[in-house]
Amino acid sequence: MLVGEAMTSPVVTIPPSATVRQAIRVLHEHDVTALPVVDPSGQLIGIVSEMDLLRGEFESDPRAFARPRNAPSAPVARTVEKVMTRGVRTARPTTDVAELAEMMVRTRIKSVPVVQGSHVIGVISRRDLIAMLARGDARIRDDVLASLATYAPQARPWQVAVKDGVVELRGRDDANTERIVEVLARTVPGVTRVLVQPSA
The missing domain is CATH 3.10.580.10 (CBS-domain)
Incomplete structure (x- = not known):
């Protein structure tokens, strides 16, 4: 941020x-x-x-x-x-x-x-x-999803989970899009860390 x-x-x-x-x-x-x-x-x-x-x-x-x-x-x-x-x-x-x-x-x-x-x-x-x-995890998750939908509409669907401000993104895409998705999540107020986990 x-x-x-x-x-x-x-x-x-x-x-x-x-x-x-x-x-x-x-x-x-x-x-x-x-x-x-x-x-x-x-x-x-x-x-x-x-x-x-x-x-x-x-x-x-x-x-x-x-x-x-x-x-x-x-x-x-x-x-x-x-x-x-x-x-x-x-x-x-x-x-x-x-x-x-x-x-x-x-x-x-x-x-x-x-x-x-x-x-x-x-x-x-x-x-x-x-x-x-102090922002709640549910609000952070909603903001991450909204940011992805607005600024990376071409990305494949990502699962987003938030616990104590740590965002876990689970999904798979090309390397460039994955980097964009990670950066977008980091810009959301209240996010302290972003973990990208490839889906099975």
């Missing part, structure tokens, strides 16, 4: 001039964990996450301490530009989801902007990947 098939689009972005509190409201309203930061021309210049926005936003409650603490001076409204992460890892719509998922696990990154050139066209998050894996 490719990133373009799993990403969330259209994407919610924010300008670097927005305040931290504005960014927090946008995160909350759209139920996302990170926002790509774009300049006026729409080019990606950073990303701001929940963690970035939480730093320094809460003052200590005096009831939690035996001795009162000095009252802090009036906070200065911070902007997204001051708290965002600039070195952003990105993906392209044609990036393999398996490769991206491995990178996200290794680096503990939760959200990755998807770019075409330097413009953001989507975001893919851990939540998007979990949603793909």
